[in-house]
Amino acid sequence: MAILIHVLAAALYGMAAWARWPTAGKPPTGSGAAARWLLPLALGVHAAALVPAIATPDGLDISLPNSVSLVAGLVVVVAWASGFLRSLPGSAAIVLTVAAVAALLPALFHDPHRTSFAGETWATLHIAVALAAYAILLVAALAALLMTGLEKRLHRGLPATAGDGTPPLLTLERYLFRLIAAGFVLLSLTLASGALFSEQVFGRPFKLTHKSLFSVLAWLTFGALLFGRWRFGWRGRRARIWILAGAGLLVLAYLGSKFVLEVLLQR
16 A cells, blocks of 8 residues: 555656646646646655655654655755746756656665664754755755756857746846755754764764765855855856755765665665
8 A cells, every 4th residue: 555655646746747847839837727736736645655654663764765755755845835846947847757756766665774863852853954954955956957057048049948937047046045045054953953963872073974074065065155155246157066066965965875875885
């Protein structure tokens, strides 16, 4: 039964992606009634599949398949709530297709990795804030990539979109930096709560691991970006390079470290 729910979530994401897929010379059909209800329905079914898979009676199961599926679902929520799925052409097709694949992973690969600190409220909050920060900053990275494509079209004298009312690039960039600021605040809280977590368990503020190292580097990267934006007005290609670099470090910090431990080292 659990496998069927994961499959249903993937199918609904796929249908939602198809309904919003841009076609040549035409805007995506995301304005239709089907596109409007398919996405929240997919999120609801995805949540129904993930909650029992992660919140098990023996503790939180944050294995790589569950983590990827959860982050993908959160990315959909952030992209949808922030308006980027509607504003950036092609974003819905990419995000929802990836979510469809990610929704299947817990059903295809079952390798429990339960945390022994799941009963602690502070540990659960730390994980929740961290995942929210990752999702917000990954949406910012996707938006930066798509905005690069729009900018190249404009430089070639082509219309930015197929006429679906995409906001100007400057407006999108302001939205983008609001996302980054919110993600940076949450990432700062993640590192602070992580320091408390490490001190409780290991007796020192940080245990030197690849995860903590890449997380701090990502925090420094996004912090430098926001400072450069505030002090020097960074924007355009320079800002997008910093965004992609920070997002890459976050992927290495969380999903990359889990892949090495769980898949390569079988721990």
